[in-house]
Amino acid sequence: SGEGARAWADYANDLILAGRCAEAVGLMQRMIADSIDYLGQRKQFGTAIGRFQSLRHRAADMQLAAMKAAALTEEAILAVDRDRSDRAQAVSAACIEVGDAVRIVGESAVQIHGAMGLTEELSLGGHFKRALAIAAAFGPRASHFERLAGAAA
Numbered sequence: 001s002g003e004g005a006r007a008w009a010d011y012a013n014d015l016i017l018a019g020r021c022a023e024a025v026g027l028m029q030r031m032i033a034d035s036i037d038y039l040g041q042r043k044q045f046g047t048a049i050g051r052f053q054s055l056r057h058r059a060a061d062m063q064l065a066a067m068k069a070a071a072l073t074e075e076a077i078l079a080v081d082r083d084r085s086d087r088a089q090a091v092s093a094a095c096i097e098v099g100d101a102v103r104i105v106g107e108s109a110v111q112i113h114g115a116m117g118l119t120e121e122l123s124l125g126g127h128f129k130r131a132l133a134i135a136a137a138f139g140p141r142a143s144h145f146e147r148l149a150g151a152a153a
Contacts, residue, residue, distance in 0.1 A: 011083065014091045018080045021073040021094045024102055029067040031109040035059060036073040038113055057113060064103045069101035081138070092144035093134050099135040106131055114122045 036059060039050030050056065072094040079090035108126035110118055118125040138144070 010088070011080070012086055013081050014076075016093055017072065017091050017138060018076045020137060021069070021098045023075060024098050024131050024134045025066065025070045025073050027067065027127045027134075028062075028101060028105040031105055031124055031127050031131075032059070032062050032066055032123075034096075034127075035049045035062065035109045035112045043089055058108050058112065065101040065104040069098045072097045088150075090148050092147040095138040095144050096141060097149075099141065102131040103137045 010069060036050075039055055039059065040048050042048065042050075043074075050059075068136075076094035078084075079087040084090070109124055110128060113122065113124060118128075137141045
């Protein structure tokens, strides 16, 4: 009870958030892999659409967003595992970055696949919906920004 119970509850919450971040990173990596495969398979104007520079740039943006999210997620997991003093800030930073990356990667993957990306025929739509649900479960972005600001004060 009291302060000890609050500390354990905060730790458990950070553990859950870090785990959700890791799941979302895995989903984003899968969406990127599926999109890269599709870029090589789909042909338009007699050539694979992966040869179009604009789609290559989009795939690179997806990779960058996912890599940043993965790096901050790894840092959050280490902070939780070692119960570091900066645990709350590391977890909140990961939640913010993962939430942003989910939108970038998911929306880009759906656009690369066309409207087909949200059909039941492809797993992409399910991955994107699950990633969006995870991002929503992080809670309000403002609360994560408050946790980050609290560390700077």
